[in-house]
Amino acid sequence: MALKGMRSVGWGLMLFLALSIALVSSRYLMADPEIYFPEQKLVYMAHTAAILAHVAGSIIALVLGPWQFIRRWRTGRRLAIHRWTGRIYLLGVVVGGLSGLYMAQLAYGGWITTLGFTLLALSWLATAVMAYTRIRKKNVPAHQRWMIRNYALTFAAVTLRLHLPLLTAVLGLEFVTAYRTVAWLAWVPNLLIVEWFLYRRATQ
Numbered sequence: 016m017a018l019k020g021m022r023s024v025g026w027g028l029m030l031f032l033a034l035s036i037a038l039v040s041s042r043y044l045m046a047d048p049e050i051y052f053p054e055q056k057l058v059y060m061a062h063t064a065a066i067l068a069h070v071a072g073s074i075i076a077l078v079l080g081p082w083q084f085i086r087r088w089r090t091g092r093r094l095a096i097h098r099w100t101g102r103i104y105l106l107g108v109v110v111g112g113l114s115g116l117y118m119a120q121l122a123y124g125g126w127i128t129t130l131g132f133t134l135l136a137l138s139w140l141a142t143a144v145m146a147y148t149r150i151r152k153k154n155v156p157a158h159q160r161w162m163i164r165n166y167a168l169t170f171a172a173v174t175l176r177l178h179l180p181l182l183t184a185v186l187g188l189e190f191v192t193a194y195r196t197v198a199w200l201a202w203v204p205n206l207l208i209v210e211w212f213l214y215r216r217a218t219q
């Protein structure tokens with residue numbers, strides 16, 4: 016398959032997975048404790064505003080992100096749409112990231128999970144700040160690189176929910192062990208993959 020075709024399939028798969036997880040996560044917005052994940056039900060009931068802010072902000076980022084990578088939507092008159100979508104995306108990351116940082120301190124599984132999610136939240140916020148400050152300085156290539164890293168971290172929401180059933184059902188790990196593992200496995204490989212991709216693109 017030609018490179019362009021492979022890119023379109025990859026983008027389509029990314030969009031499909033992002034929309035699916037956004038849809039599944041949107042149940043949380045009903046603030047119904049019955050649908051919270053059982054181990055954390057009491058925590059979410061005591062911190063409803065934070066978990067709702069987290070899910071709402073993160074869904075916005077997850078859904079808007081893929082469209083920003085379409086090259087022809089970043090030219091001519093469409094650039095205005097890219098800018099506005101980008102501002103809303105960043106708002107989603109800031110709201111989702113700050114509330115995620117807060118929720119990380121209460122996460123299921125103890126300090127290993129807390130540390131994994133805390134570093135994810137800080138990296139998510141830091142890459143967003145880098146992407147924003149680069150484009151304010153009109154440095155488009157650097158802005159693009161930081162946004163690729165940032166969306167790889169947004170995509171942790173997808174990879175977490177793919178890894179978790181694999182670790183429990185296929186490898187037979189206990190839920191708590193699987194949860195501690197995905198607090199890291201959901202995002203560190205994502206970052207390594209995009210770093211490799213960016214390195215290859217720069218050296219080709």
Ligand code: HEM
Nearest residue numbers: 040055073074115118119122123132135136139168169172
């Ligand atoms: C990328 C940065 C993110 C960080 C640091 C983060 C952090 C967290 C933390 C700490 C929790 C609480 C976990 C616990 O109670 O054990 C949580 C739960 C949750 N997050 Fe995120 N999250 C991020 C991205 C996202 C995204 C993009 C979504 C997409 C919709 C999302 C959706 C959810 C949902 C639905 C829950 C409730 C628990 C569940 O059903 O898994 N998060 N997140």
